[in-house]
Amino acid sequence: MGTDAEQHELDRGALMPIGRVVELVRRDHPTVTPSSLRFLEREGLLVPTRTPGGHRLYSEADVQRILQIKEWQAHRLSLTDIKQRLLDRDSLPDPTALTRSFLDQVFNGSVEAAGQTILAADDLGVPLHTLFGDVIEPALIEIGRGWQHGTVLVAQEKTVSELARDIIAELSLRHAAPDPQGPVVVAACVAGERHELGLRMIVGLLRADGYQVRYLGADVETGILLDAVRLHPPAAVLLSAPLGADAAPLEETIAALVRERGPSGLPHIIAGGRMAIRDPQRVSALGAIPVNGGGLRVVTQKVMRLLASNPIGGH
Numbered sequence: 001m002g003t004d005a006e007q008h009e010l011d012r013g014a015l016m017p018i019g020r021v022v023e024l025v026r027r028d029h030p031t032v033t034p035s036s037l038r039f040l041e042r043e044g045l046l047v048p049t050r051t052p053g054g055h056r057l058y059s060e061a062d063v064q065r066i067l068q069i070k071e072w073q074a075h076r077l078s079l080t081d082i083k084q085r086l087l088d089r090d091s092l093p094d095p096t097a098l099t100r101s102f103l104d105q106v107f108n109g110s111v112e113a114a115g116q117t118i119l120a121a122d123d124l125g126v127p128l129h130t131l132f133g134d135v136i137e138p139a140l141i142e143i144g145r146g147w148q149h150g151t152v153l154v155a156q157e158k159t160v161s162e163l164a165r166d167i168i169a170e171l172s173l174r175h176a177a178p179d180p181q182g183p184v185v186v187a188a189c190v191a192g193e194r195h196e197l198g199l200r201m202i203v204g205l206l207r208a209d210g211y212q213v214r215y216l217g218a219d220v221e222t223g224i225l226l227d228a229v230r231l232h233p234p235a236a237v238l239l240s241a242p243l244g245a246d247a248a249p250l251e252e253t254i255a256a257l258v259r260e261r262g263p264s265g266l267p268h269i270i271a272g273g274r275m276a277i278r279d280p281q282r283v284s285a286l287g288a289i290p291v292n293g294g295g296l297r298v299v300t301q302k303v304m305r306l307l308a309s310n311p312i313g314g315h
């Protein structure tokens with residue numbers, strides 16, 4: 001769980017000197033030194049840019065690459081295997097092409113092969129937020145468009161969304177790194193909301209970032225959510241709320257949380273989903289923080305920032 005300043009540094013694509021990179025990588029791999037980075041470079045695994053004066057500068061992609069190499073080394077992969085994996089990864093299609101090949105396989109080939117396409121990209125170290133935000137989310141949006149225009153049957157749409165659900169579940173488990181001291185988050189789609197894949201992916205990214213998430217799934221009645229809140233007092237509750245004239249499920253859920261915890265003991269209540277996109281004012285008026293816009297990656301960053309500022313059990 002990095003600081004805001006670090007995230008900002010990575011977000012704006014700043015190039016970093018070797019000392020800064022060592023500092024960042026050491027958080028997960030304490031034995032890293034400037035000379036071990038220079039070794040990776042001599043082995044041809046890494047090519048930092050150079051200032052006119054010859055100093056090495058590393059991009060965010062370089063840092064991610066180093067983290068990946070270190071992880072593979074921790075799993076005792078040989079340098080030869082690591083080189084091969086990096087070569088395979090470098091020759092992977094970009095996320096847009098991966099989305100295309102995933103959908104082509106679902107429609108014209110086998111569902112299992114489509115799933116393996118994404119899992120293989122994960123094996124090669126494509127970041128989870130890329131697989132979720134740049135591959136799976138666009139695939140689902142495209143399916144929705146096809147369904148709306150009558151070119152995709154409901155049966156096809158369901159096949160893709162069920163497959164996406166399986167993949168998201170598998171990747172979330174692979175990457176979960178819960179910090180036992182870290183904050184607990186309860187997440188659910190309110191009653192009536194069956195679109196759960198967006199929240200499921202956010203949950204996966206939070207788990208990978210150390211959060212302990214109790215995820216309850218789609219269409220969750222208020223009483224069930226309250227039981228989860230009693231069992232695992234959360235620092236935040238994430239709710240997905242549908243669009244529609246009826247705001248009652250969200251309103252009822254928030255009112256029940258207020259009764260349960262009292263206004264001063266309330267966790268952050270963060271609401272996303274269609275209602276937060278179309279009518280954020282209404283979400284605020286109901287007592288939740290609306291989070292919307294910019295796609296999965298941006299939405300998850302916004303949630304993480306809110307969680308980091310949480311007054312209850314924050315970190």
Ligand code: B12
Pocket residue numbers: 137140141142143144145147148157158161165192193194195196197198199201202218238239240241242243270271272273274277291292294295296297299303
């Ligand atoms: C798969 C799907 C379904 C599946 C859902 C399966 C599942 N397990 O989730 C099923 C078959 C159940 C379904 C049903 C329906 N669907 Co549907 N569905 C989709 C589809 C194709 C993909 C949804 C998806 O996962 N998208 C990808 C995720 C990542 O995006 P997302 O859900 O919008 O989430 C984003 C944000 O909202 C946010 N977010 C979501 N939850 C949360 C929670 C928090 C806390 C935060 C911070 C953020 C957040 O995170 C994401 C960031 O980008 C979309 C098409 C589309 N454009 O999305 C249609 C779509 C959403 N469905 C639609 C419709 C109309 C329906 C039905 C009414 C159809 C019907 N007549 O029965 C029902 C309603 C069911 C219900 N009661 O909820 C419309 C909605 C139109 C609108 N006005 O908003 C869409 C847009 C299709 C279309 N093009 O018209 N659907």
